[in-house]
Amino acid sequence: MKTKILFTHNTAMWYRLPFFKKISENNDLSLVFTHMDVIRDTYDKNVENNIKGLEGVNYSILQNIHGFARGLISKALHRYDVTIGGSWDTPQELVETIFLFIITKIKREPFIIWREDWDWEKENTTKEKILNVIIKFLCKHANAILVPGSLHKEYFNNALNVPEEKIHIMPNVSNIHGNADLSKKEHSTLKILYVGRLIERKGVNYLLDAYNNLELENIELIIVGSGPEEENLKKQVQKESIENVTFTGKINNDKLEEYYNESNLVVIPSINKGMGDPWVFVLNEAMYYYNPIIATNMVGAAPDMVKDNGIIVNEKDSPALTYAMNKILSNDTLRNKMSLKSKEIIEKEFQYCNMVDSFNDAVKKVKNN
Helix, strand or coil: CCEEEEEEECCCCCCCHHHHHHHHHHEEEEEEECCCHHHHHHHCCCCCCCCCCCCCCCEEECCEECCEECCHHHHHCCCCCEEEECCCCCHHHHHHHHHHHHHHHHHCCCEEEECCCCCCCCCCCHHHHHHHHHHHHHHHHCCEEEECCHHHHHHHHHHCCCCHHHEEECCCCCCCCCCCCHHHHCCCCEEEEEECCCCHHHCHHHHHHHHHCCCCCCEEEEEECCCCCHHHHHHHHHHCCCCCEEEEECCCHHHHHHHHHHCCEEEECCCCCCCCECCCCHHHHHHHCCCCEEEECCECCHHHHCCCCEEEECCCCHHHHHHHHHHHHCCHHHHHHHHHHHHHHHHHHCCHHHHHHHHHHHHHHHHHC
16 A cells, blocks of 8 residues: 655755656645745745646645745645655744644644754844753654754764664755766867855855865856846956856756766856855756866765865865866866766766655654654
8 A cells, every 4th residue: 555645845846857857756735835935035936737747746826924834734734644744944834844743643643843944053042041951852853854964963963863764865866867978078279167146145156266266277257047136246356357257147947958967077166155055056057067076074975975086175265176176177187087977977876766765765764653
């Protein structure tokens, strides 16, 4: 008999759809999207009621009233083998999570929390302290915690006192992939690539500083993305006379392959701006296309994905970024070795089968306890 699962999630991010599709094949899945506006507000994407990629999946999109997902409680009151959810990004989502938790406890059904938090520096405010107490209680009494990486597991274990055996690493996976071609990196200009939103937390101004101090010939920095910091970054380039910098603006996902295939190095210079970067799927995408990686310690995926295929540097450290870029770009043998290693890591450890296997293990464990 299939496991009956209520899976609540805020929105239908494109990289999650294959995962939802796959787990629906072997489970009696009721998938509920509670805050679909997140994808529109964050990525300027609109999602229709008929979501391409979720054909055959039993899903529903809840309307929001004053920030609350209408109908969530009535769905939660039905009988399930396992309920999965958990969010505290907004006060409304926190309240919803508390209600889900209470309902599952009343029904004596397992509750699994899926989160991407890790121990970035937070403001020591009264609000933050109260939130932390609530989160600790929820996590301590949940039946299991799903997290994407080792940094996240360490946070839930050490900072939130969740027993290690209750924490399951379910690696994040991206579905942006296609014809990876290592030969397309062979050109006279060494191309450094940044892909992402242009907001303060992404630290692109530090990347520009670092790039400006590189003493290499025939290099180019390509910045793919858009956002509120775009004009400030362009002014920085102009003011400091930084040469060979290209701003492409926003590029559709199906067009990114060209940039990833032709780049020689991908840099993720994130900083802590109220929060670190929970994961950064650009790492998954860049590594699939044979790219060496430089990431800061504010990138949640870095400890698990940046090994012998790149370098991790401290946030806001432009000289360290310069050194790392120079080390990789000036050494063809090292760069090629890192390129192959990136592809090896992504193919072995960060596929949807890895994600689904971890999910199934967690569900099986809480059902048997």
